[in-house]
Amino acid sequence: MxxxxxxxxxxxxxxxxxxxxxxPRKGIVFRGPDIFMIPFSLMWGGFAIFFAVSVLFHVRDGGGGPGFVGLLFAIPFALIGLYMMFGRFIVEAIQRDHTCYxxxxxxxxxxxxxxxxxxxxxxxxxxxxxxxxxxxxxxxxxxxxxxxxxxxxxxxxxxxxxxxxxxxxxxxxxxxxxxxxxxxxxxxxxxxxxxxxxxxxxxxxxxxxx
Missing domain, CATH: 2.30.29 (PH-domain like)
Structure with missing residues (x-):
């Protein structure tokens, strides 16, 4: 500490x-702009994860070459979606925990x-x-x-x-x-x-x- x-x-x-x-204050913090950002991140993240899972099942069921290309696009979008929904709160909390005034x-x-x-x-x-x-x-x-x-x-x-x-x-x-x-x-x-x-x-x- x-x-x-x-x-x-x-x-x-x-x-x-x-x-x-x-x-600064420790731990997870919700700020005023999160009133708008949380719903947006849930919509973006939900769609990105749904798209990634759909492509994954397509590849698993023998989707072939196009399926693998789609997976390469889907994974980054899903990771961004997870960051927007959850990861940004953790990253911001760690940054505050390692800040001194x-x-x-x-x-x-x-x-x-x-x-x-x-x-x-x-x-x-x-x-x-x-x-x-x-x-x-x-x-x-x-x-x-x-x-x-x-x-x-x-x-x-x-x-x-x-x-x-x-x-x-x-x-x-x-x-x-x-x-x-x-x-x-x-x-x-x-x-x-x-x-x-x-x-x-x-x-x-x-x-x-x-």
Whole structure:
């Protein structure tokens, strides 16, 4: 299990002080856009799997050459359908589980793509695959130059802090769909978001006065 404070501490410069560290919410999460995406994924995935099974039975019953060609097309569609229905939730949960956030007296730090040294046996293969597709990245934003910081708070005090103008697809970020990541740097689904937001604003004001 990751220690966010240890991960962020490894990124600190000499004389830099860590004010806060944390991670996004753990586990499977359903977001607002899933109201529309889940029915669509069920229709797409259901059709893709039905098509793949139909072609498979055709080949089994002696369908011949055309049947094998159809199977080559059907398998990728079925895999995409399974990802849309189930896999994207697992991938997105693993990505959140390997993300750490930090606030220092100089900047905001976002570290993604981390891998546990000894992942649990039941998720080791999936974790390794996600890690291979999502290499480790470190992003830092200087408090002195940040001008647009917004906060969205939800029930239970959890929410998201966005650093910069929101892109048009921001509401689809975090849903696990390819190409729909957080283009705008964010602290996604953090606990006590109002307190973290206030801490960032306070650190930013102190940074401006330096």
């Amino acid at each position: 990751l220690d966010a404070s240890h991960v962020i501490a490894q990124q600190l410069d000499a004389g830099e002080s860590l004010l806060w560290s944390g991670q 930090g606030v220092t007296d100089h900047r905001v730090i976002i570290v993604t793509g981390l891998v546990d040294p000894q992942p649990a046996p039941d998720v080791a293969l999936v974790t390794a695959l996600v890690a291979a597709l999502s290499p480790r990245k470190v992003k830092s934003l200087d408090l002195r130059t940040m001008s647009d910081i917004s906060m969205t708070e939800r029930s239970g005090g959890r929410g998201t802090i966005t650093f910069g103008p929101q892109n048009p697809y921001q509401h689809f970020a975090g849903t696990g769909w390819p190409g729909m990541g957080f283009a705008t740097p964010s602290f996604d689904m953090v606990e006590q978001v109002k307190s973290v937001y206030a801490l960032i604003r306070d650190a930013q004001q102190k940074r401006w006065r330096q």
